[in-house]
Amino acid sequence: LESGTFVDVKRMLNGLPPGDVAHLLESSTPRFRHILWKMVDLDNEGDIINELSDELRTHFLSDMDAAEVAQITEHLDDDDVADILQQLPEQVTREVLDAMDHQDRARLERVLHYPDDTAGGLMNTDTITIRARLTLDVVLRYLRRHEELPAMTDSLIVVNRNDRFVGLLPLRTLLVSDPSRTVREMMDTDVEPIPAYMPDDEVARLFERHDWVSAPVVDDDGQLLGRITIDDVVDVIREDADHSLTSMAGLEEDLDTFAPVFRTAQRRAIWLGLNLITAFVAASVINLFQGTIEKVVALAVLMPIVASMGGIAGTQTLTVLVRGMAMGQVSRSNGAWLINRELGVGILNGMLWATVVAVASSVWFEDWNIGMIIAAAMMINLVTAAFTGAALPLLLKRVNIDPALAGGVVLTTVTDVVGFVSFLGLATLFYG
């Protein structure tokens, strides 16, 4: 970049919305990313860091000391600052908090008190509260005393004298109503406030189902703590959906697409190692049938077909279950129905493809026996795959293991082993 162009690019970059700059950084290779970051004005760093994925955020934060972090996060929402602090080492977090004024610190500690995957960790404390006895006219005048209203304010929160949540007064209602009416007459009391300990995925589902823009958060006593806004909920939805996809491939969620070679290789190695172990388990099963394979080499040719079809069918079932569980559709009560449905699907597709495979193999090796054997093995493996793909995630969930992460490895081990054992075992009974 020439020096003239450099100034232009810098000016353009700092004129973009923080979300755009974050997207640009996420879409850049490490070297270009470094150049871009250096061009960002200090004033914009906080907003941009806030929009970055966890991995990139940690990367840029690791170069800063507590004073810098305190400075760039000064004007961010509480929940966003809390997110950032939770990614820093304990020591740095303490220092950043100490560098804040008393009021900011107290507000932040309220958010930090809750785990970041709960409603409490998602909330902002920038609520505008009013009392029920006021007239709308008074409310309008009260609002006009503000410099500005917090972003995503679509409702004012009505509380009683003990700061307990009473209802919501949507701005939409405020603006069309007769100013002489009272808040009590016009407020909406049907809204259930969100308990602070509700998990963030449940919060996301509530927002989706009710089409909320913001919602109040309360503690166990019904006392107002803050509010959650749709922009933070969208991030939760994005991350949850991302989680199933990346976990099933053994990747961390919220990963950096442009992470450098060495870090990427290191992270992927664990998953490959785990799969190598399961591959050796499957191999040791084949090893038991060396004698039979020596006699009928066609078995070695056909055996991967049985294992692979089981893997595919099992993955389909597993994906449906993992997805249904992530969307909160699968519970203990309908789990049994799903297992039965999948068994039914396994039997139907087993019959279909066992027939196709039997004919194809018989014709290929001019041996009807091998056709019958592979058909039986295929049937066994597709039904096993269906059962494992459906029952395994339900079981893993019950023992609190992430089905998206662990499901795939266990499943393919099962379908490989059952595929090889059934095919080679039946062949040994027949040819041995």
Place this chain on the structure above:
Amino acid sequence: LESGTFVDVKRMLNGLPPGDVAHLLESSTPRFRHILWKMVDLDNEGDIINELSDELRTHFLSDMDAAEVAQITEHLDDDDVADILQQLPEQVTREVLDAMDHQDRARLERVLHYPDDTAGGLMNTDTITIRARLTLDVVLRYLRRHEELPAMTDSLIVVNRNDRFVGLLPLRTLLVSDPSRTVREMMDTDVEPIPAYMPDDEVARLFERHDWVSAPVVDDDGQLLGRITIDDVVDVIREDADHSLTSMAGLEEDLDTFAPVFRTAQRRAIWLGLNLITAFVAASVINLFQGTIEKVVALAVLMPIVASMGGIAGTQTLTVLVRGMAMGQVSRSNGAWLINRELGVGILNGMLWATVVAVASSVWFEDWNIGMIIAAAMMINLVTAAFTGAALPLLLKRVNIDPALAGGVVLTTVTDVVGFVSFLGLATLFYG
């Protein structure tokens, strides 16, 4: 259900928000779903149908005639009615439109004019527009003449006399500003309106980056057509994220978790059939090396390890690419960098696991030659997997084939074939 309980359940069900009922229907088995749906009051059917996934929606709509559809969709947003109409047969859509009054039909036809995966298909026409020369006081009085403001109204849209977009006046600004100021003084003119033909995933990214609640949509001349609201954008985000996950397992997106056995079996069969073909391709490759396997049966034991590790490594790379492309991070300019990065990762992990596999196999079969052969094959296959996993989705995208759907089948075919050919081929050179 006893008749007394039935009435209670019916009352409770019809008291729930439509999103909750939709979730209940999505989470139910077909029989229970049918019972629930019968209990829904006609007045609520439209709102609930609107919240359902495509598959279930089509299911319930297929039982209705045009008059019923017209009736239940009467009070829905235009974009939602348009979505529903687009799922109906042409004939029924025509009838529903004919049953509407002139004004409703004209508005709807404006939305139907645009494909449902563009900004135009996502928009509502229920905008509140104002002129720049008005004072805020006049605007406030104008609003008070409304019965209610449309849901998710966070801004009033400022247009000129030709209905061209000029700017936005956020309610947040309106409420804190001096009523004697004019709209022109207080409005925000920095906002770029969304062109009607922008693809919906780009719209979603704009909303995410700018933390919008709603945004105006304009035609090529800058004339205001309508506005898009965050609730519809959240659905796009959810569907896009879902797409990668389900497509990679050969499942349709927006699938019904509780679809009945027969329909499920039918849909999954195609994917299994496709994979059976690729499995036979891999088998026919093994078939070429029958002679070598007969001589050294250990090859049959170890060959699935090489193929399976290639498949795992390739899937990791493919997932990263598919995800990065879905998030709009991968372009032609950084694609080459990604291919290089993946090749680097493939080489590093290849060296690591080739060594491990070599030692394990040599010890197991007490044959250092077989260790060397499998190490070389593993290296070849992991690097091939890395290259294919990265280059394939870029290539597929360029020829407009969905990489999430087609990528997996092609990839595992490549890793299976290369795995078997390299391992058995090298073994043939050595032992043959």
